[in-house]
Amino acid sequence: MSADEGTPSSPSKPVETPPVHVLKPKPAPVAVPPFADAKGRHVAAPDFGGVAIADTHAHLDMLDEPGFALANSARAGVAFVATVADPSEDAARTYTDLERWLTEADALLAKDALADVAEQVPAPRVRIIVGVHPHNAKEFSAEVEEAMRLMIADPRTSAIGEIGLDYFYDHSPRDVQRAAFEAQLRLAHEFELPVVIHLREAHDDGLRILRAVGVPSAGCILHCYNLGPALLERFVEIGCTVSFAGPVSFKKSTDVREAAALVPAGRVLTETDCPFMAPEPFRGRTNEPAFTVFTAAAIAEARGESLPEFAAAAWEAALALLDRERS
Numbered sequence: 663m664s665a666d667e668g669t670p671s672s673p674s675k676p677v678e679t680p681p682v683h684v685l686k687p688k689p690a691p692v693a694v695p696p697f698a699d700a701k702g703r704h705v706a707a708p709d710f711g712g713v714a715i716a717d718t719h720a721h722l723d724m725l726d727e728p729g730f731a732l733a734n735s736a737r738a739g740v741a742f743v744a745t746v747a748d749p750s751e752d753a754a755r756t757y758t759d760l761e762r763w764l765t766e767a768d769a770l771l772a773k774d775a776l777a778d779v780a781e782q783v784p785a786p787r788v789r790i791i792v793g794v795h796p797h798n799a800k801e802f803s804a805e806v807e808e809a810m811r812l813m814i815a816d817p818r819t820s821a822i823g824e825i826g827l828d829y830f831y832d833h834s835p836r837d838v839q840r841a842a843f844e845a846q847l848r849l850a851h852e853f854e855l856p857v858v859i860h861l862r863e864a865h866d867d868g869l870r871i872l873r874a875v876g877v878p879s880a881g882c883i884l885h886c887y888n889l890g891p892a893l894l895e896r897f898v899e900i901g902c903t904v905s906f907a908g909p910v911s912f913k914k915s916t917d918v919r920e921a922a923a924l925v926p927a928g929r930v931l932t933e934t935d936c937p938f939m940a941p942e943p944f945r946g947r948t949n950e951p952a953f954t955v956f957t958a959a960a961i962a963e964a965r966g967e968s969l970p971e972f973a974a975a976a977w978e979a980a981l982a983l984l985d986r987e988r989s
């Protein structure tokens with residue numbers, strides 16, 4: 663619109679018809695940010711002073727409506743999402759459907775803007791973490807590795823994971839888990855990508871293998887850390903970045919908060935691991951990337967940092983590790 667169009671018209675000019683959009687039915691209200699507790703009561707979002715948040719570990723393919731979740735993510739200020747895809751399951755779906763999920767998210771965000779609910783924000787930047795989960799280690803084969811190599815070649819792939827050991831569930835024999843972990847750790851070295859590690863009741867073996875094969879120079883993320891400070895120090899010493907999910911916000915997780923306070927600045931990440939383990943005050947509900955803001959607030963508080971200060975460091979650490987195309 664030019665400046666002239668804003669000047670009052672003379673009485674002789676015909677009266678302009680009102681803009682068409684006022685005649686349209688009122689659009690359904692959209693909550694921004696979309697937070698309400700189990701009883702439907704509004705929950706105030708933490709204020710990060712405009713600093714963006716990153717969800718460094720999501721399983722978008724496990725959500726009912728990934729496009730809707732990505733729109734919510736953008737509304738909440740979670741502007742970067744790294745989603746996990748397992749080539750022994752249906753990782754191919756993430757690669758084929760991601761563009762559609764993002765288009766759906768953009769369309770929903772455009773609707774918000776049309777309804778004057780919010781200024782239009784873009785859908786989050788999404789990157790893919792590819793790897794065979796320790797549960798599926800018995801499925802790791804030459805064919806799966808071949809498929810994985812093709813996925814790694816996709817520029818949206820930014821890390822190898824989640825790989826590691828899970829001796830709690832033992833869904834695959836432990837020696838098979840160790841072999842798949844080692845092989846994929848070597849792939850990370852070969853492609854100069856960071857690794858995202860899942861360890862459950864297997865930290866000694868995990869550490870031993872990381873030391874033997876070497877921590878990839880592109881980085882190593884210990885994801886969903888939910889234990890105390892003692893164990894954490896051993897991973898920090900070998901150069902791991904530590905990512906915290908919902909458990910850091912749980913009332914009884916004092917030890918996890920103590921651990922979060924000890925990680926050196928710039929080496930803490932925020933994640934959801936959605937759809938699992940929603941943070942307080944949404945514990946027990948389906949988790950989604952938007953909820954990362956509550957986890958981020960809990961970590962900042964545990965570390966005694968201001969929300970914007972912590973968010974800026976966590977954002978920088980996330981993108982430095984997981985945004986492969988970043989120049």
Ligand SMILES: [Zn+2]
Nearest residue numbers: 824860885886
């Ligand atoms: Zn995991």
Ligand SMILES: [Zn+2]
Nearest residue numbers: 719746824935
């Ligand atoms: Zn996960």
